[in-house]
Amino acid sequence: MQMTYYLQVGVTMSVNKLGLPLMIGSLAGLLLLMMLFPGAYLESALRGLAIWWDVLFPSLFPFFIISEMMLGFGVVHLFGTLLDPLMKPLFRIPGSGGFVAAMGYVSGYPIGAKLTAKLWEQNMVTRDEGERLVAFTTSSDPIFLIGAVSVGFFHNPKIAVILALAHYGGGLLIGLLMRFHGRQKPSTASAAAGPGGNMLQGSKAKGSRIQRAFAAMHQARMQDGRNIGEMLRQAVESSLKLIIVVGGLVVFFSVFLELLTQVGVLKSLYLLLDQILLAIGFPASLSEALIGGLFEVTLGARSAGEAASSIPLPFKAAAAAFVLSWGGLSVHAQIASILHATNLRYLPFMLARLVHGVIASALVMVLWNPVMGRMMPAPAFNHSIPSTPMWVPEALADRIAYFCILIAFMTAASLLWGWIRLAWRRLQRGPLK
Known part of the structure; x- marks a missing residue:
């Protein structure tokens, strides 16, 4: 036992000693490249800044604030109690994870991770539940x-x-696979764990599930105690901090990728990936899209869509599905920065994203003929459409509508499933004598 302990300590110290010089060398190399290619550096930084300001800031910032306010008002506890019969059997997470899933799928990365971190702070999820949740709620x-x-x-x-x-669909499959993550660890005792959880556990048998849901919401609001002005101020403050971190990471990876392109590092990666793609039956010319998507999702998806016309459309769509599901290292850095304040680990998330990308690509190839059928080819659109569309005000209303539809469907399914389970148990007990 002591030998194992000393070996682990030695390995950790070796990694730390190696990691620091490697990090310093990488940063020094990046500074050197910035001095050698000042024009490309400035252009890529402005491009990343434009993506953040034109697309990410207006699309994510309102949802950051809305999610904070919903937590303060106890809305998450409300839906947590309502969605518990659906989320626990399927994904082994509390019902509050259903709210996170709806917000994550509608708002995109990194909303799911932010809300998961908030649930963890309020003791509404354990570490394993949080890792399961963030793994399948991070999506485009x-x-x-x-x-x-x-x-x-x-x-x-x-x-x-x-x-x-x-x-x-691949995201839901990841959720089902992740239910086996941390299988031997205990889960939260109640969907309303955290503020108000003790009261609900004591009165779990009283009233219908809808009544218990509103009781959980009321108790959470009382325990929060902040007035609306203070709640809004803190929501704006924390959301601004997070959106600035997101913007900084987008600019950094835009510069990083451009500098690697200038020195020809990406060409070597293209050649390596070409051989892998040929081995699995994919066109080698898709390597540019996949390498770009490895770092940044927008660049990879654009390269897949604008790849050579000689590449069959199913392969291009499969490459885009992989890029969307992987998310890019820029998104991964955003998630890692959010998880850093918790005890949730990044490695399960990274592995889930990789598996999600493979599953999504495979689903495109398998479902192409049954789903698309005679829909293809479709009339081509005008190529004057910007490759990175500007944000439009209607998009916020669309997302809110999508969220309302999705959460209503999940709530109805959860209540129906809970009623079926209750009826089945009563049927098994038989008539009272």
Whole structure:
């Protein structure tokens, strides 16, 4: 036992000693490249800043604030109690995770991770539950998938059908697979764990589930205790901090990727990936899209959509599905920065994203003929459509509508499933004598 302990300590110290010089050398090399290619550096930084300001800030910032306010008002506890019969049997997470899933799928990365971290702070999820939750609630939002990828990059809105099935269907499969993560660890005792959880555990048998849900909401609001002004101020403050971190990471990876392109590092990666793609039956020319998507999702999806016309459309769509599901290292850095304040580990998230990308690509290839059928080829769109569409005010209303529809469907399914289980138990007990 002591030998194992000393070995682990020695390995950790070796990694730390190696990691620091490597980090310093990498940063020094990056500074050198910035001095050697000042024009490319400045252009890429401005491009990343434009993506953040034109797309990410207006699309994510309102949802950051809304999610904070909903937590303060106890809305998450309300839906947590309502969705518990659906989420625990399927995904082994409390019902509050259903609210996170709805927000994450509608708003896109990194909303799911932010809300998961908030649930962890309020002791509403354990570490394993949080890792399961963030692994399958991190996804592209439908506005980006339809507007930017399908219309802007592929110039064909019909592609959105197969991409949505592969991306969101693959996400649900990841959720089902992640239920085996941390299998031996205990889960939260109640969907309303955290503020108000003790009261609900004591009165779990009193009233219908809807009554208990509103009781959980009221208790959480009372325990929060902040007035609306203070709640709004803190929501804006924390949301601004997070959106600035997101913007900084987007600019950094935009510069990093451009500098690697200038020195020819990406060409070597293209050659390596070419051989892998040929081995699995994919066109080698998709390597540029996949390498770009490895770092940044927008660049990879654009490269997939604008790849050579000689590449069959199913392969291009499969590459785009992989990029959307992987998310890019820029998104991974955002998630890691959010998880850093918790005890949730990044490695399960990274592995889930990789598996999600593979599953989404496979679903595109398997479902292409049954789903698309005679829908293809579709009329080409005007190529004057910008590759990164500007944010439009209607998109916020669309996302709110998508969220309301999704959460209503999940709530109805949860209540129906809970009623079926209750009826089945009563049937098994038989008539009272």
